[in-house]
Amino acid sequence: MTLEGRKAVVTGGGQGIGKAIALKLASLGAAVAAVDINKKGAKEVAHEIAESGGAAFAYRLDVSDAEEATEVMKSAAEDLGGIDVLVNNAGVTRDNLIIRMSPADWDHVLQVNLTGAFNCIRAVARGMMSQRYGRIVNISSIIGQVGNIGQANYAASKAGLIALTKTVARELGPRGITANAVAPGFIETAMTESLSEKVKEEFAAKILLRRLGTPEDVANLVAFLASDEGNYITGQTINIDGGMVW
Ligand code: NAP
Numbered sequence: 298m299t300l301e302g303r304k305a306v307v308t309g310g311g312q313g314i315g316k317a318i319a320l321k322l323a324s325l326g327a328a329v330a331a332v333d334i335n336k337k338g339a340k341e342v343a344h345e346i347a348e349s350g351g352a353a354f355a356y357r358l359d360v361s362d363a364e365e366a367t368e369v370m371k372s373a374a375e376d377l378g379g380i381d382v383l384v385n386n387a388g389v390t391r392d393n394l395i396i397r398m399s400p401a402d403w404d405h406v407l408q409v410n411l412t413g414a415f416n417c418i419r420a421v422a423r424g425m426m427s428q429r430y431g432r433i434v435n436i437s438s439i440i441g442q443v444g445n446i447g448q449a450n451y452a453a454s455k456a457g458l459i460a461l462t463k464t465v466a467r468e469l470g471p472r473g474i475t476a477n478a479v480a481p482g483f484i485e486t487a488m489t490e491s492l493s494e495k496v497k498e499e500f501a502a503k504i505l506l507r508r509l510g511t512p513e514d515v516a517n518l519v520a521f522l523a524s525d526e527g528n529y530i531t532g533q534t535i536n537i538d539g540g541m542v543w
Contacts, residue, residue, distance in 0.1 A: 298520065298521065298524045299326050299524065299525075300322055300327035300382075300524055301326035303322075303326070303327040303381045304327065304329075304330075304374075304378060304381050305327045305329050305330070305380070305382035305383075305384065305523065306329075306370065306377075306382070306383050306384065306417070306421070307319045307322070307331055307384045307386055308358065308385055308386050308387040308413070308414075309360075309387030309388060310330075310331030310333055310338075310342055310384075311336075311341070311342055312333070312338045312342075313484075313486035313488065313512055314386055314481070314515050314516070315333070315384070316331075316338070317511075317512030317515065317516040318384055318386060318512075318515070318516045318519050319331045319342050319346065319353070320342070320345065320516070321519070321520045322516075322520055322523060323346040323349075323351040323353060324349075324351070325520055325524065327351075327382065327523075328351070328353065328378075329343070329346055329353045330356060330373040330380075331343050331353060331354070331356075332356045332357075332358045332369060332373070332387075333355075333356075333358070333387070334357065334387070335357075336356070339355035343355035352377075354376045354377065356369045357369075359409075360385075360387045360409060360414070360416055360417055361412055361413050361416070363412075363416045363419070366413070366417050366419075366420050367419075367420045370417060370420035370421050379424060380424055380431075381428075381430060381432060382431075382432040382434070383418065383431070383433050384434045384435075384436070384523070385413070385414035385417055385418070385433070385434070385435045385436060386436040387409060387410075387413055388409065388410045388436065389405065389409045389410065391403075391406050391450060391451075392447045392448055394447055395449050398450060402450060403450045405450075406454050407450060407453065407454050407457070410458065411453075411457040411461065414435050414458055414461060418461075418476075422465075422469060425469070425472070425474050426472045429472055431469065431472075431474035431475070432474070432475055432523045433469075433474065433475065434477055434478075434522050434523060435458045435459075435462050435476070435477070435478045436458075436478075436479055436481070437456075437459050437462070437478040437479065438452075438455040438480055439481070439482050441454070441455025441457075441459055442534075442536075442542055455480075458478055459478050462478040462532065462534065466531045466532035467532065470531055475522070475527065475528070475531035476531060477522050477531060477532070477534070478534040479515060479518055479537060480534050480535065480537065480538070480542075481510060481536075481538060482510055482536070483500050483501075483504070483509045483510060483538070483539075483541070484512060484514070484515060485497075485511060485512075489509075497509060503541065504538070504540055505539060505540025505541075507539075508539060509539075510537065514537060518535060518537050
């Protein structure tokens, strides 16, 4: 599997799953733009890639801002020499029961997780269409398939991403562009670190493989979908959860 000569953008690429994806794509030969609201994290990831001999750039972007997304994708395309792969990974949670969830928390999660992906896809689609090649991978969640108490906003955003993925696959497939969603289960990152060890153990006991996932587990799947090995897969949602939901 190689990504030699490919140019990839990873949103939320400054830490966690996005960082693992950026490093994996780079290790397979892709030039990578790490894009994050936290520029420091993105810069560190780009530095780590450069240290190991790869090509990388870092940008600050709040994906929920459509104008900013268009500008940053334009800069990334100029610096990378085009964009072949877009991984929409930036995501947030603002958990609460529906009766306590503020409209602001509902809006924020939808705006980052769902509208953010739309903003970035919209910004790269024309370029991918004219080069008749593109790989779009949206990081959804199993929560978007089964829901979760306290995560109405997050679940809706992740379900929306699956529908967005299917529509992008339909619209852009004839131009040689694939679009797929990856739905991780419970992955150990900053997003999940606030949970106690006891809660984590309880989760693990319900997972067929009896362990939580790692960012690298997710990155391996994204790399496959971004590579030529994944050429004939589009419009799909692939769960990567050690056996939680099927
Ligand atoms: P994470 O460690 O919190 O990393 C998310 C990254 O996205 C952070 O660097 C964050 O920056 C950045 N970000 C937040 N808002 C942004 C915005 N508006 N624009 C650009 N970047 C933004 O989370 P993670 O666990 O790696 O999750 C990555 C993706 O996987 C998310 O979409 C998440 O929903 C999904 N996922 C995670 C799990 C899991 O168990 N961890 C399971 C299923 C799906 P700041 O830290 O500065 O906010």
